[in-house]
Each structure stands twice: as structure tokens, then as C-alpha cells.
Amino acid sequence: MRCEDVSRALPEIVDGVAPADLALRRHVEGCLRCQAELVQYRKLLRTLHQLRTEVLEPAPGLLADILAAVEEAGERHALRSMLSGRRVAYAGAIAAATAAGAAGAVIWATRHRRLRAA
Amino acid sequence: MRRPGSKDHMVPADQAQLVAAAKSGDRQAFDELVRATYTDVYTLAYRLTGDEEDARDVTQEAYLRAYKGLRRFRGDARFSTWLYRITANCASTAMSKRARHRHDQLDDEAVVADERPEVDPEAMADAELLRDRVNSALEELPERLRAVVVLRDVYDLPHQAIADELGISEAAAKVRLHRARRRLRQRLFPMQGEETAHAV
Numbered sequence: 001m002r003c004e005d006v007s008r009a010l011p012e013i014v015d016g017v018a019p020a021d022l023a024l025r026r027h028v029e030g031c032l033r034c035q036a037e038l039v040q041y042r043k044l045l046r047t048l049h050q051l052r053t054e055v056l057e058p059a060p061g062l063l064a065d066i067l068a069a070v071e072e073a074g075e076r077h078a079l080r081s082m083l084s085g086r087r088v089a090y091a092g093a094i095a096a097a098t099a100a101g102a103a104g105a106v107i108w109a110t111r112h113r114r115l116r117a118a
Numbered sequence: 119m120r121r122p123g124s125k126d127h128m129v130p131a132d133q134a135q136l137v138a139a140a141k142s143g144d145r146q147a148f149d150e151l152v153r154a155t156y157t158d159v160y161t162l163a164y165r166l167t168g169d170e171e172d173a174r175d176v177t178q179e180a181y182l183r184a185y186k187g188l189r190r191f192r193g194d195a196r197f198s199t200w201l202y203r204i205t206a207n208c209a210s211t212a213m214s215k216r217a218r219h220r221h222d223q224l225d226d227e228a229v230v231a232d233e234r235p236e237v238d239p240e241a242m243a244d245a246e247l248l249r250d251r252v253n254s255a256l257e258e259l260p261e262r263l264r265a266v267v268v269l270r271d272v273y274d275l276p277h278q279a280i281a282d283e284l285g286i287s288e289a290a291a292k293v294r295l296h297r298a299r300r301r302l303r304q305r306l307f308p309m310q311g312e313e314t315a316h317a318v
Binding site: 011012014015033036037040041043044045047048049050051052054055056057058059062063065066067069070071073074 | 145148149152153156157158160161164165170173174177178181182185186245248249252253267271272273274292295296297299300302303306307309
């Protein structure tokens with residue numbers, strides 16, 4: 001194995017997720033250049049991980065903008081729920097009226113037939 | 119402005135209670151979650167987009183999506199991890215729009231301009247200086263490489279989650295991560311022969 005091969009493989013195996021094969025490990029153990037490169041990758045990963053604790057200060061007003069946008073979305077949602085609730089109520093009323101009308105028609109037709117028969 | 123170590127101090131149990139309350143429709147609980155996490159989300163958005171205005175838009179869009187999709191949050195990951203995934207997705211969408219709009223060059227193989235100061239071994243030992251240099255090197259990476267390395271190596275998201283949110287395959291995410299780490303290493307710790315390669 002050559003240093004170029006190790007150099008190509010190091011970015012993938014440095015975090016320990018992908019396994020390093022035996023030939024690569026043996027090469028690194030005996031090669032100062034590749035050891036140095038491995039140390040650099042580890043330092044890079046450590047520093048990247050430390051960035052997780054660093055936050056950037058947004059310009060003023062962002063929090064207020066987010067909360068306002070969420071409130072607006074909440075109001076729209078509530079309005080939609082209310083309107084869809086009303087739609088369901090209207091549809092129910094129409095269905096009930098239609099059913100009552102149909103029942104009335106059936107009763108009327110039945111009585112009418114009996115009267116004619118009598 | 120960067121603030122080290124000043125992100126939200128909310129313990130996971132508090133956050134879980136707020137999430138549960140917010141899921142049941144408590145708007146104040148959701149607002150509290152926003153207050154506790156928005157600088158962190160903004161920081162990720164800025165790291166992904168590299169632009170303050172875009173980062174603000176992405177942050178706002180991420181919270182809107184989180185609010186609308188909160189009932190779908192199952193709680194099997196931390197709330198912050200769920201937010202990071204939404205933020206990554208919003209940033210990916212924003213960057214795609216921006217690329218179409220500005221015809222940005224997104225060539226992975228583009229050579230990064232070499233503007234680094236002379237390498238000083240003592241300064242390299244200084245962790246704070248190194249962080250600054252890493253931040254600068256990150257900002258110089260092409261967006262598609264930066265997104266993957268930030269989500270994986272800074273925010274610890276799994277490869278599959280990164281691939282899902284960026285709309286790429288897991289294999290592509292791994293290739294981009296490999297390239298990004300290599301570029302950063304070459305930029306921060308140039309070895310003999312690499313300096314001339316950069317200068318071309």
C-alpha cells in the first residue's frame with residue numbers, strides 16, 4: 001500500500017465508522033507522513049465537533065418575526081378548522097333535511113295509496 | 119457575532135414536556151421552544167447557506183414547518199435533532215432556488231482560491247484560532263460539500279438522515295463528506311506538494 005492510497009482512504013475511516021483494513025493500519029504504523037495526516041484529520045474532526053457549542057447571534061428581530069409567523073399560521077389553521085367545522089354542520093343539516101323530506105314523501109305516498117285502496 | 123457555548127440550556131426533560139404541551143395545542147409551549155432553540159437553528163442555517171438573509175428566511179421557514187408538522191414528531195429523536203433535519207431540508211430548498219436564480223457555480227471539482235495566511239505551528243496549537251480557521255474554510259467550501267460536512271461532523275446527523283433531507287442518495291452523501299473533509303484538511307494543514315496544487 002502506498003501513501004497515496006492511505007491518503008485517499010483516510011477521510012472515510014478517520015471517524016471510525018468505516019473500518020480500516022489491516023494493510024492500511026500496518027502502513028500507517030510505519031509511516032510518519034501518514035501518521036501526521038491522520039492526526040490532522042482527527043484534529044479537524046475534533047474542531048468541527050466543537051463548533052456545535054458555538055452559536056451565532058442573529059440580527060435583532062428574528063425571534064419576533066418567527067413568533068409572528070407562527071401565530072399567523074396558527075390563526076389560519078384555526079380559521080380553516082372553524083370553516084371546515086361549519087361546512088360539516090351545513091352538510092349535516094342538508095342531509096338531515098333531505099332525509100326528512102324523503103321520509104315525508106314515503107309516508108305521504110303510503111297514505112295516499114291506502115286512501116285510494118279504501 | 120459568534121458566542122461560544124451559549125446555546126440553549128434547556129434540559130431534555132423540560133424540552134420533552136414543552137414538546138408534549140405544544141403537540142396538544144399549547145401555543146405558549148411552542149413559543150418557549152422557539153425561544154430556547156432559535157439561535158441554534160439560525161447558526162445551522164447560516165452554516166449551511168453562508169448568508170445572513172438566507173439564514174433568517176430558512177430559520178423562519180423551519181419553525182413554520184415544525185409548527186405545522188409537530189403532531190408528526192414521534193419523539194424517538196431529540197427535538198433539536200428533528201429541528202436540524204427540518205432546517206437542513208429548508209436550507210437545501212433555499213440553496214436550490216438560489217442556485218437556479220443566480221446560476222451559481224456548484225462544481226465539486228472547482229479549486230478553492232488560496233488566500234490562507236502563512237501556516238504558523240504555534241497558532242495551529244491555539245484551539246480558538248483553529249476554530250476560526252475551520253469556520254473560514256467551511257465558508258469557502260462549495261455549498262453542497264459544506265452542507266454534508268456541517269450536518270455530519272458538526273451536528274452529528276446520520277448519513278441516511280442527511281441524504282433524506284438533502285434529496286440525495288446515502289452513497290452521494292458519503293462521497294461529498296469524503297471530499298469535504300479532504301478539502302478542509304488540505305486547506306488547514308497543507309502538506310508538502312499540496313500547497314503548489316492549491317496555488318494552480
